Amino acid sequence: MRTDRRHFLFLPWSAGLACAQARAQGVVGVEGLMGSRPVQIVVPYAAGGLTDNLARPIASALSARWSRPVVVDNRNGGGGTIGTAVVARAPGDGHTLLLTAFGYIANPLLMKQLPYDPRALTPLAMVGDTPSVLYVSTRLPVTSVAELVAYGKAHPGKLVFASSGNGSSPHIAAELLASLTGMDIVHVPYRGNGPALNDLLGGQVHAMFDSVASFSHVRSGRLRALGVASTAPLARAPELLPIAQSGVPELAHFTAGGWFGFFLPASTAPALQRWLHAELRQVLKQPAVREAVERAGVEPRNLELEAFAAYLRAESERWPPVFRERNIQLD
Known part of the structure; x- marks a missing residue:
């Protein structure tokens, strides 16, 4: 059928x-x-x-x-x-x-x-x-959501987001972020979360939304986490503030995830x-x-x-x- x-x-x-x-x-x-x-x-x-x-x-x-x-x-x-x-x-x-x-x-x-x-x-x-966490490569010169948005607007078509595939929740979170802020991003779909995360760790791509399970790479210094797409901090990463509290007006109600x-x-x-x-x-x-x-x-x-x-x-x-x-x- x-x-x-x-x-x-x-x-x-x-x-x-x-x-x-x-x-x-x-x-x-x-x-x-x-x-x-x-x-x-x-x-x-x-x-x-x-x-x-x-x-x-x-x-x-x-x-x-x-x-x-x-x-x-x-x-x-x-x-x-x-x-x-x-x-x-x-x-x-x-x-x-x-x-x-x-x-x-x-x-x-x-x-x-x-x-x-x-x-x-x-x-x-x-x-x-x-709830999706916004991760960025340590090679990217940004340390906050506001800086990421400013970087994306200053470099249209240059900010590369990875995802686990077209239509996946990390992909849709990135597109929502771009839509609300007016950034022109490049989306690179991978065949699964693992390869996408590996390229983010290697600096081949700039950013990615992923689950809190990858937060261990932040604590080891291999990634930066800029915020979480939820209404409240996560129990496993209480130091990570919601993207909605990042000070970017367009993102005041931002939530996304799988x-x-x-x-x-x-x-x-x-x-x-x-x-x-x-x-x-x-x-x-x-x-x-x-x-x-x-x-x-x-x-x-x-x-x-x-x-x-x-x-x-x-x-x-x-x-x-x-x-x-x-x-x-x-x-």
Whole structure:
């Protein structure tokens, strides 16, 4: 099935959410859910990446809780659309979950057609978000956000931002920064976060938005961090002020970053949706899982189902104007 991206913007999650709120019939439990079949968490990105690193401790905790196999299935490709399509086409029996990220919002804005119908998926549980930290090379002669903006305006078309790929959350954060301040930047997409970060460390590029997990390079003196794109300082880097407090008027409300969350086939029965949501929330409260999430540079956000759906609606409404204004495309 292929669908035009315009269908995405009608926010089909509301239908799935309404079903999840409907009165349950019968009792759902682990025995009724699984039988002897394993539960599959589809990660639409490569093994070893951030989403995969979140999925594995969660899968392990669910497996122990349910005394049933819970496996991670990496279906990389198509910017996350291949794995997402697997879950969109899966039976709604609770055996197939999707753990995905910001690309779920970005792909309908980047692609004229998707290999799945977004209405076939419904949100289940938010794991956390990653407020973006603005890092710069130590070779760049700036020590603040204001100095970076001044440098960018004085050198139009010369300030190079790296990202983990076109349409990724680091890319969109850089484009938002440029849009608000009037800078003319150059964007260089990489095949993943690791190569982009390596070139920033080597000085081949000037700047990059990345998670707080890379803050260790600041403490070792290999990078500078100018600010965080959140409304408050981060617990792991309390000395780092929000970009909104940088003194640049155009950035007074600047926030940007990624997020991670679970989705289900929308055909999943309401009672089963609610039960799985409650189970995931319990697992995400476990100290070992919470520590793994934080260690990955992700801020835990164990939201209620309705709050997660509202968050997704806000994200889907926020970014289309930025994509249009900055002419963000796959190539």
